Amino acid sequence: MNLFFLTLLTFACSKGATESSEYTFASTPSWADEFDYEGLPDETKWGYDIGSVDGWGNNELQYYTEKRLENVRVGGGVLTVTAIREDYEGAAYTSARLVSRGKADFRxxxxxxxxxxxxxVGTWPAVWMLPTNWEYGGWPASGEIDILEHVGYDPDVVHISVHTEAYNHTIGTQKTAKKRIEDATTGFHLYRVDWTPTYIRGYVDDVQIFDFTNEGTGFRTWPFDNEFYWLINIAVGGNWGGQQGVDETSFPARMEVDYVRVYNLIN
Structure with missing residues (x-):
């Protein structure tokens, strides 16, 4: 084998190895909440979005409360967010929306x-991420990452998505994937997103279902170069969750979270 082909082969093998292992993640979390305590969520890690704020941009029906054990509680090794049918501050439902903004922000x-x-029917739970500083403008210009969404009228179908100015549901271009899990409402499952400078990939129980690539064309397609924070909530009704109405007999409705964890991108 002459030197040219030997060099070419070596380059090809090295390039393939680099591509297949381009990004690695730490094996232990850099930040986590294992929910192994009792009472309200840890104030050093979680704050609250509060109120109804004109339906939170989605015509939602709930009022998000703050530090109200009826709506959010840690106990038995899990975080429980509860949406309740009750008249409260002009809204017909209460719920909670935890945020790590200003306490744990990540890039x-x-x-x-x-x-x-x-x-x-009418429940709309989510575990997701929003930009801390909205560097590129209001939604959807600065981005959104949905690690888990579920709408009650389509039971056991879970969704992983991203939203950007170029790719979002309001213009019919949203980048999303869904997976049916027979026991999503009765059993715990692992939902995961790997976020790097060149891709965002989504997994359910370690099986990849979603892949979104940085096209290199600017923030309109890829605003994911700034810090984002966690959100955990149950919405009621809304443009998506309420497409088939709201069944009042479904409440109180509870989402349980065993843990949330973040592993650093190493390289």
Missing amino acids: YGRFEAKAKVPSG
Whole structure:
């Protein structure tokens, strides 16, 4: 074999190895909440979005409360978010929306949540991420990463998505994937997103279902180069969750989260 072909082969093998192992993640979490305590969520890790705020942009029906044990509680090794049918501050439902904003903000990494979603038409639970500083403007310009979404009228079908200015549901271009899990509402499953400078990939129980690639064309397609924070909530009704109405007998509705973990991107 002459030197040219030997060099070419060596380059090809090295290139393939680099591509297949381009990104690695730490084996232990850099940040986590194992929910192994009792009472309200850890204040050093979680804050709250509060109120109804004109339906949170989606015509949702709930009022998000703050530090109210009826709506959010840690116990028995899990975080429980509960949506309740009750008249409260002008809304017909209460719920909770936990946020790590200002307490735990991240750029790149592996993000895991082990969760069980509620059943019932009109429920819309989610574990997701929003930009901390909205560098490129309001939604969807600065991006959104959905690690887990579920709508009660389509039971046991879970979704992983991203939203950007170029790719979002309001213009019919949203990048999303879904998977049917026979016991998503009765058993815990692992939902995960790997976020790197060149791709965002989504997994359910370590099986990849979603792949979104950085096209290199700017923030309109890839605003994911700034810090994002966690959100955990149950919405009620809304443009998506309420497409087939709301079954009041489904409430109280509970989402349980065993843990959330973040693993650093190493290289």
